[in-house]
Amino acid sequence: MSQGEIVASYVVPVHPHTVLAPDQNAGWRRLRDAFDEAAQTIRDLDADLLIIYSTTWPSIIGHQIQADPNPEWVMVDHDFHDLGSIPYSFNIDADFAHAWNEANKQRGLQSRCVNYKGFPIDVGSVVALTLLNPDNSIPAVIVSSNMYANRSETTVLAKSCLDVIKAQGRRAVAITAMSLSNRMFTDFIQPEEDKIHSLKDDEWNRKILEFLEQGRLEDVGQLSRTIHRQIRVQKVVAFKPMWWLSAMNGNRNDLTGRILAYEAIHGAGGAVVHIDPTSTGVGDKEYDEDDVEYFHGERGVLEGAEESEKDAIQNTNAGADSTDESTASDSGPALWDPTEAKGSVNTDAAPKPVGAYPHARKVGDMLFLSGVGPRQPGTNAIPGGPIHDENGEPLEYDIKAQTHAVVNNVKRIVEEAGATMDQVVDVTTFLVDMKRDFAGYNEVWAETLGKVGPTRTTLAIDALPTPIAVEMKVIVHMPE
Amino acid sequence: MGKGQIVAGCIAPHPPHLVYAENPPQNEPVAEGGWEQLRWGYERLRASLSEHDYDAIVLLSPHWQTYVGTHFLGLPHFEGLSVDPIFPNLFRYHYDMNVDVELAQAIHDEAAKAGLPVKMMENPDFRVDYGTITTGHLFNPDWDKPLVVISSNRSTAYYSVEVMQEIMIELGKVTRKAIEASGKRVVVLASNSLSHRHFTTESEVPEDMSKEHITSHAMHLWDMRMIDYMRSGQAQRILDEMPEFTEQAIAESDGGGLSWLLSTLDVPDYPAILHGYGTIIGTGNAVVEWPCYAHEVNDE
Ligand SMILES: [Fe+2]
Numbered sequence: 001m002s003q004g005e006i007v008a009s010y011v012v013p014v015h016p017h018t019v020l021a022p023d024q025n026a027g028w029r030r031l032r033d034a035f036d037e038a039a040q041t042i043r044d045l046d047a048d049l050l051i052i053y054s055t056t057w058p059s060i061i062g063h064q065i066q067a068d069p070n071p072e073w074v075m076v077d078h079d080f081h082d083l084g085s086i087p088y089s090f091n092i093d094a095d096f097a098h099a100w101n102e103a104n105k106q107r108g109l110q111s112r113c114v115n116y117k118g119f120p121i122d123v124g125s126v127v128a129l130t131l132l133n134p135d136n137s138i139p140a141v142i143v144s145s146n147m148y149a150n151r152s153e154t155t156v157l158a159k160s161c162l163d164v165i166k167a168q169g170r171r172a173v174a175i176t177a178m179s180l181s182n183r184m185f186t187d188f189i190q191p192e193e194d195k196i197h198s199l200k201d202d203e204w205n206r207k208i209l210e211f212l213e214q215g216r217l218e219d220v221g222q223l224s225r226t227i228h229r230q231i232r233v234q235k236v237v238a239f240k241p242m243w244w245l246s247a248m249n250g251n252r253n254d255l256t257g258r259i260l261a262y263e264a265i266h267g268a269g270g271a272v273v274h275i276d277p278t279s280t281g282v283g284d285k286e287y288d289e290d291d292v293e294y295f296h297g298e299r300g301v302l303e304g305a306e307e308s309e310k311d312a313i314q315n316t317n318a319g320a321d322s323t324d325e326s327t328a329s330d331s332g333p334a335l336w337d338p339t340e341a342k343g344s345v346n347t348d349a350a351p352k353p354v355g356a357y358p359h360a361r362k363v364g365d366m367l368f369l370s371g372v373g374p375r376q377p378g379t380n381a382i383p384g385g386p387i388h389d390e391n392g393e394p395l396e397y398d399i400k401a402q403t404h405a406v407v408n409n410v411k412r413i414v415e416e417a418g419a420t421m422d423q424v425v426d427v428t429t430f431l432v433d434m435k436r437d438f439a440g441y442n443e444v445w446a447e448t449l450g451k452v453g454p455t456r457t458t459l460a461i462d463a464l465p466t467p468i469a470v471e472m473k474v475i476v477h478m479p480e
Numbered sequence: 481m482g483k484g485q486i487v488a489g490c491i492a493p494h495p496p497h498l499v500y501a502e503n504p505p506q507n508e509p510v511a512e513g514g515w516e517q518l519r520w521g522y523e524r525l526r527a528s529l530s531e532h533d534y535d536a537i538v539l540l541s542p543h544w545q546t547y548v549g550t551h552f553l554g555l556p557h558f559e560g561l562s563v564d565p566i567f568p569n570l571f572r573y574h575y576d577m578n579v580d581v582e583l584a585q586a587i588h589d590e591a592a593k594a595g596l597p598v599k600m601m602e603n604p605d606f607r608v609d610y611g612t613i614t615t616g617h618l619f620n621p622d623w624d625k626p627l628v629v630i631s632s633n634r635s636t637a638y639y640s641v642e643v644m645q646e647i648m649i650e651l652g653k654v655t656r657k658a659i660e661a662s663g664k665r666v667v668v669l670a671s672n673s674l675s676h677r678h679f680t681t682e683s684e685v686p687e688d689m690s691k692e693h694i695t696s697h698a699m700h701l702w703d704m705r706m707i708d709y710m711r712s713g714q715a716q717r718i719l720d721e722m723p724e725f726t727e728q729a730i731a732e733s734d735g736g737g738l739s740w741l742l743s744t745l746d747v748p749d750y751p752a753i754l755h756g757y758g759t760i761i762g763t764g765n766a767v768v769e770w771p772c773y774a775h776e777v778n779d780e
Contacts, residue, residue, distance in 0.1 A: 057565065058566075059566060060680060061680060062680070076603050078545055081551075081602075081603040082602070084603070114568050116572055117572075118561040120563055186547065186548060186635070186638055187548065187597040233637045234637050
């Protein structure tokens, strides 16, 4: 099995002209020929999965993923119904869809699969799958564009998709169904009258294509908001597909691009662009914003004030850091800001408390820490994974990773107080599963605090307030 | 043939939740109720109009979105399955409806004469949008009156609310003219929510009414302001404030339905009847009737 990779990416136009009326206009014919060439290239690459991010499928409640293994219907465009109908019967990879949906949730995204007879597959997806996969030989998956999704959410959507591509060892093609400039003529035109709506739209389209031809996909992603303001009519979905496509390609600027066609469709800019992951060796990347691994955004608007505790969990647990073994936890108590009192020591570098207490408190030359667990500051992720899911179902976890994370959190608090780890004099450790975890915990202890030499007591307890396996209570002596 | 008449004009919301909550045989999913305030509002609207006979319903739906001109359903019969692309878990409705093609063509022709880009939709495979189906069902569950269905031209997106409103006021005038010339008695419906900021999460049980409320105080204030204008016969003020309302309440009036309705009713200065108000996934929705029958002189 291969490692799983994106073998090619495509930008393709959304309107039905390329399927239904390629011979009514020379430009539509060139777009169609480009589609046909792309279909041949995809076959030659031995791709085994087509992934479509469609701007003509808007969603409100997070992202939706098509999971009907064989959706069939007849698509008629809302505007261009007089061009005819497109019957379809697609081959959808439902297993991949479900795995992606799960991966989305793991990364903090709101997501769901749709599997309903007669679900109206959008025009962009229907056109793309009809032309790029004419014999349905390659299974496909389709994802919606969320109306409210920002760049980080769209980027994380791509990363969770990559998680599954890697896990399943797929040879995937990433496709964005989209217009460049999307301003159409607002009146009916004859096919031969078609052209890009304005010179400005045309110039911007050509600039975007110049970047894509140079393989500077991430640069186009970074320009998305500007492009949106310049040449996009505010339809349902903003110009966000380049965020997704760039993240699908590792946010790179050294890809190999090729413009197969660029033409007008009823005034809008339609292009077929092939992006090959092969590096050109040129094209630096300066990432202009934080590269997000987990979605941490506000989505809990449904809950009222009285349920703010539940909100707090949803919001704080939505994000997590990027280490492989780290997984966002799904349940637990609300998080608090640490309390302030005389001698209290608090730091953003340690996880937020689960009640009204400080991280530590200093009395004379003694420093007493509140119980410290492995949760990561800011993201609330649990290295080594949570010990159970939100329904209380047990999960596999790594006690060594958790113990390391506890020691690191202890160190951050100790250092915030102006002390050092070698001043730790006494530790009480709580384990939720002594039989399973003592050995692993003991091993990490020996490599870390064991070298400092504090007294130690280890207790088995029934549970801790968050889904963690280990917590330490630490006392430090810090003479002036 | 006598002069045609607009019997009543209504705003009638179309979130699929209302049909879902009612459990009609045509809809596949099953609910435990929900959104009763609005469903009772629809009941009162139906009761109010049951005393007035009419021949056809003219409806503008913001979910048949056309970017190139305004379109009209142009075949006498449509049937099929309507699956809401946003809430497929709630709405999978088997519809069977008749179109008053003659009246649709008449409005189309009047609009063309006025210089508006218009088109008849004559593709038999066309799937009628779920806004039309939802409002159609709630307004007339027996589906025993033919409809004229008008698409929502997205001129707000292309230009501005002001331009949209100019187009919709023109479309309203020609709608009225065509109805009067038809000799028919007609109800006009703007399928429309008011404030339109959605929640971005859905509760475990979609019909859990403990989760249902307006998304913000500002949205509530805008909804109440608009409803006050309706109830006090100040339709002109609604038109005047449409740009601010549409922008600040992210209102579904961006689709032009409300502007078209008020223009079709000749900007009524008599009070509308509020049959119900409620929120659906946070959006503000009202069932409102302008009782034209009480205010228009029929010269038959
Ligand atoms: Fe709507």
